[in-house]
Amino acid sequence: MKFRKLLALTAASVLALAGLAGCGGSDSGSSAAESKAESAAEESSAESKAAESKADDTPKPMKDISAWELVKEMKYGWNLGNTMDATGNNGVGNETAWQKVKTTKQMYDLLVKDGFNVARIPVTWDSHMDDKYNVDPEWMARVKEIVDYAIDDGMYVILNTHHEEWYFPKESDKEQDKEQLAALWKQIAEEFKNYDEHLIFEGLNEPRLRNTSKEWTGGDKASRAIVAEYEKVFYDTVRASGGNNSKRMLMMTGYAASSSKSCLKEVYLPENDDKIIVSVHAYLPYSFALDTKGTADYDPNNSDIRNLFVTLDELFLSKQIPVIIGEYGCMNKTKDGGDNLDDRVKCVTDYLTEAKSYGVPCCWWDNNAVFGNGENFGLMDRDPLGPTWYFPAIIEAMKKVYA
Numbered sequence: 001m002k003f004r005k006l007l008a009l010t011a012a013s014v015l016a017l018a019g020l021a022g023c024g025g026s027d028s029g030s031s032a033a034e035s036k037a038e039s040a041a042e043e044s045s046a047e048s049k050a051a052e053s054k055a056d057d058t059p060k061p062m063k064d065i066s067a068w069e070l071v072k073e074m075k076y077g078w079n080l081g082n083t084m085d086a087t088g089n090n091g092v093g094n095e096t097a098w099q100k101v102k103t104t105k106q107m108y109d110l111l112v113k114d115g116f117n118v119a120r121i122p123v124t125w126d127s128h129m130d131d132k133y134n135v136d137p138e139w140m141a142r143v144k145e146i147v148d149y150a151i152d153d154g155m156y157v158i159l160n161t162h163h164e165e166w167y168f169p170k171e172s173d174k175e176q177d178k179e180q181l182a183a184l185w186k187q188i189a190e191e192f193k194n195y196d197e198h199l200i201f202e203g204l205n206e207p208r209l210r211n212t213s214k215e216w217t218g219g220d221k222a223s224r225a226i227v228a229e230y231e232k233v234f235y236d237t238v239r240a241s242g243g244n245n246s247k248r249m250l251m252m253t254g255y256a257a258s259s260s261k262s263c264l265k266e267v268y269l270p271e272n273d274d275k276i277i278v279s280v281h282a283y284l285p286y287s288f289a290l291d292t293k294g295t296a297d298y299d300p301n302n303s304d305i306r307n308l309f310v311t312l313d314e315l316f317l318s319k320q321i322p323v324i325i326g327e328y329g330c331m332n333k334t335k336d337g338g339d340n341l342d343d344r345v346k347c348v349t350d351y352l353t354e355a356k357s358y359g360v361p362c363c364w365w366d367n368n369a370v371f372g373n374g375e376n377f378g379l380m381d382r383d384p385l386g387p388t389w390y391f392p393a394i395i396e397a398m399k400k401v402y403a
Contacts, residue, residue, distance in 0.1 A: 060196040062244045066274040070197060070249060071322035074156055075402045076352060077118025077363030078111055079327060081377070084143060085122035085162040092142050094127070099368040101382040105149045110380070110387045112153045115399045119150040120326055120363045122162040122205065125184055133183035140191055151198055158251065158326065158363070159192070160202035161185075167207055169219065169226035169255070178233045185237040193243025202251035202279055202326065203234030219255045224266040227255045231268035249275050251324065257281040259308055264315050278316050281327040282308050283365075288347065289330040292373060296333035298343035305351050309358045317358055325355065325362040332376040332391070345397045352401040 063070070082098040090097055108119060121143070128139040143159070150157045161184065167177045185203065192199055207227045208215050214223065231252050238245050254267040259282040267278055284304040287294030312323050330347045333340045355362050370378040370390055379395070381388045389395050 057194065059194040059244045062196040062247055064247055065197070066320075067249050067277050067322050068274070068320045070156075071277060071324065071361060072359060074118050074324075074361035076116055076398050077120055077156075077158075077324075077361055078116050078379070079120045079122060079363050079365045079367075080107075080146070081122060081365050081367035082369070083122075084146065085124045087124055087127065087163050087165070089127045091128070091136065092138050094124075095142065099382075101368065101384060103146050103149070104382075104384060104387070105152075107380065107382060107387045108149045108153045108155065110389075111150075112155065114389075114395050115402060117155050118158065118324075118361055118363055119155045120158040120160070120202075121146060121150070122160055124163040125161055126164050126166055129180075129184065133180050135184070135187050140187070144191060147192070147199065151195065154198070156198050156200060158200045158202050158324070159188070160205050160251075160326075162205045164205075165210070167204065167230060169207055169209060169223040169230070171222065171226070174226050174229060178230065181230055181233050182237045185234050186241060189238045189241035189243075189245050193241055193245050196244060197247075197249065200249040200251060200277070201234075201238055202253065203231055203238075204253045205326075206257045206281065207253065208256040216256060216258075218258060218260050218262050224255045224263060227253075228266060228268035232270075235268070235270055247275060249277055251277045251279040251326070253279040257326065259284075259311070261311055261315070264311065269321065276321065278312075278321060278323045279326045280312070280323060282325055283328055283330070284308060284351070285347075288343070289328075290375070292331070292375060296335040296340040296343065298330070298340070298347045300346060300350060305354055309354050309360065312360065313358055317360070323360050325360055327365040328362050329365045329377045332370060332378075341391060341393060344391070345393050348394055349397045349401060352398060356401055 080103060083095055083103060086094045086097040088094055088097050096102055111119065123143055125135060125139075128136040147157055147159060161181075166180060167173075181203075185201075188201070204227070207230060209219055209223050214220060218224075219227075235250060235252075238248065238250060252267050252269060254263040256263065257279060258264070259280050264278075264280070269276060269278075283290035285299065285302045286304070288296070288298050316323050328351060330344050332344070335343070352362060364379060365377045366379045367375065368378045368380070368382060369376050379390060381390050
């Protein structure tokens with residue numbers, strides 16, 4: 001909007017200067033013609049802006065189908081990790097704070113070419129809000145631009161709130177957390193209210209008692225109940241926000257997005273709303289997939305993956321409540337002087353084969369980290385000159401499962 005106003009002001013200035021330059025020797029007929037042309041141009045510009053504004057404010061046609069039906073249209077997905085979810089106070093510069101590559105449309109073109117049709121875009125909003133919870137317009141605009149990269153490629157997009165260090169499911173914190181959560185989602189919902197069913201909102205990411213002994217052990221009954229309260233605030237705020245948001249698919253997350261049965265049992269599920277999806281994160285088997293000090297060998301006889309989907313079926317799928325695994329993956333680790341690529345291919349094949357049989361789409365966590373001793377989940381080489389895959393064999397394994 002600011003850019004368009006700047007262009008209009010610049011054009012007006014040029015026209016004014018041209019008029020002054022022609023005053024010395026031009027006749028009145030020429031001046032009248034120029035004035036008439038300028039007037040027509042201004043009217044045309046005004047009509048164009050009005051039409052553009054009206055188009056922006058018109059909801060796109062949206063399928064009125066259940067989440068169960070919509071999720072059937074999904075295959076496998078990918079996370080834009082360590083990017084818009086970076087923390088800090090660098091404004092739009094946060095995008096390259098944790099990894100050095102700015103997101104491009106070509107990255108989503110590559111995903112679509114290789115069969116991905118779900119894009120999860122993790123976004124941290126914390127440092128981009130002022131003390132009245134107003135989101136920085138530049139940050140919102142950049143998020144929207146990236147969302148549109150995927151939407152324009154026909155992908156389903158999951159947009160969330162990610163590393164928000166301000167929500168902490170404790171009685172002393174919850175009222176302010178709920179106030180801020182409502183303010184934030186009111187703005188996100190307003191910005192994207194006219195998008196169709198391809199855009200999905202996910203209210204929270206791994207809400208938990210950070211830096212406590214209960215952080216990754218399922219919390220406790222009180223913290224799990226407060227997480228459910230947070231989700232209700234998210235739900236009520238979006239549903240009341242207008243546009244297509246009354247019918248938008250919403251993803252509900254339990255404590256820490258945990259796959260443990262105790263946490264999954266307490267996920268907030270609104271009544272009489274068939275446009276709800278349960279969000280779960282599951283890096284399995286843990287020692288192989290996520291533990292940096294664990295094994296580089298995949299054991300196909302490990303039952304963790306199988307047990308996960310049995311639990312999801314018991315609690316949700318058997319009741320036609322769809323589930324999306326918002327994060328999964330297995331790290332690149334050193335093995336016998338080389339890497340564990342063959343083991344990773346076997347793990348991904350088993351994981352997605354099981355997921356497909358239950359109708360659960362899964363989104364690989366790609367943090368653009370590939371080598372070293374850290375959490376190396378990177379799959380895509382985000383080369384600005386043309387993205388490619390670091391491990392094509394893993395991509396081929398995904399494609400084969402869904403062939």
